[in-house]
Amino acid sequence: MEDLKIAAQLFSFRSYCRNSKDVLETLSRIREMGYDGVEIEGVDKIIDANSLAQHLKKIGLKVCSTRSRLSRVELDFTGMVEEARLFDCQNVGIGTIPADYAFNNPQGWQQYIEYINTVAKRFSAKGLRATYSVEAHEFIKFSDCGLRAVYTFDEQQFKKDAAGSYGFDSIVDGTESEKLFFELDTFWLAKAGVSPADIIRQLVGRIKVIRFRDQRIAESSYDFFYPVKEDCEVGKGVFDFASLFPVLKESGVEWISIGQNYFTRDPFESMSTSLKQIQIIKDGYKI
């Protein structure tokens, strides 16, 4: 566990990745900040994997995972495998469940799981780990699919469904633990209202990367009951990251990926602050 490394999510720097030159410069700056690695996402059309890999090697920045949409598996499977080989990175992200699987009903989930099992098998045959991104919709009970509950409300059905399970349970139980892996994101877990530590415990050995994102509570001028929850530097907001470290220690997580979707100041400054915050917490746990 000594090698729990810290990566930056490239998505956080998306406005600094408009062309190939920018991408390379941004990666260099990420390395200079002191990050061990980077989560590559959304630059496959901007820069070719070969020169990207060369640059990463030159500056000594590792890749903790690559992230793509699920649709890329059908369109460009070889490209994904090639990237993984070039970047020396086993964790291949395949996104979350697409909306067209109607993720608020059990049948849609079953179809999705059947498909994703074949995908996981293909990657596994290449020695790679297909990685599912957990967001919040996995934790909607099948009974709570919003619109139906409001407009065609059926009390009997509601009671029957309320005892039902989550999409999350079906994907954890319906897939093979050595083939399909999970990437968690603290922001989404909070949105879902679940306890991150509990989820990590459920997925021991199946998480290689966990993303740390934070949020702060800000004043709202129009409704104090619903204050604004805005993105902020990791460790500066309300999430209790320190409490996760003891669990991370036992879970087999290899990378912490730091991310922030929206910034109120220079993203490089903010991401540097986040890194320092997490390093302080990490050093406190001596892992």
Added chain:
Amino acid sequence: MSKLIPAIQLYTLREYIQTPEGLELCFKRIKEMGCDVVQLSRVGSMIPADFITDLTKEYEMEICVTHSPLERILNDLPKLIEEHKSWGCNSIGLGNPTRWYLDDGYEGYCRFIKDLEPVIKELKANGMTFAYHSHTFEFVKYHGKYMYDFLIEETDPETFHFIQDSFWMKWGGINHIKYIKKVKNRMEVMHVKDYTTRLDHFHFVEGITGTIGEGNIYYPPILDACEETGVKYLAIEQDRCLRDPFECLEDALVALKQLIQN
């Protein structure tokens, strides 16, 4: 087996308790559910206090705490204390500070704490406590510190107590257990409800208040922390019910009793 006692927060039934008859009916139904403790909140202001006193005796209902209007707490305290005493309730609660304070941010809170000082003193002299019910907006940072921490530290620990809320802590992403421990021996009543999720009209996930047992809050460690820190009552509350509120409360009560027993 835990000693925590389930209670019903009447706010859930606010539409039913605006008349004396309605309030009586609610007491009756709560009793039938198998619950002997309520928190008064949003009770119709036209209902005489004596009538409530009679109800508590007739239905042997205990009142663990109230949510009283801030105007009365500040301007009509002796009468409010008298009423609470007649109900056998020794804690006057506040649902939230008014915008008169909240709109001014940090300065507003300071004023709030200052304005409450004589109230706290008076309650202390009467052997009573004040209970502040928190949401999420207390976790705005001022001068590098959460307002909630100011409230904990700048007030009299003996008399200024808290009512935390499992949903609002979850909604903000705050480590609830940590904050239960921070108000050790300063919280007799805690609000419990569940955090259920659903897709809103734009397909975003939203968290809404739900019936205990139907949502995503994992209660065992929370209840353990409650017991360690001297919480006595868990008041079931559900701000928004998608079906008959009485049924929601009944289901939540069954689920909560199970959680307490395990």
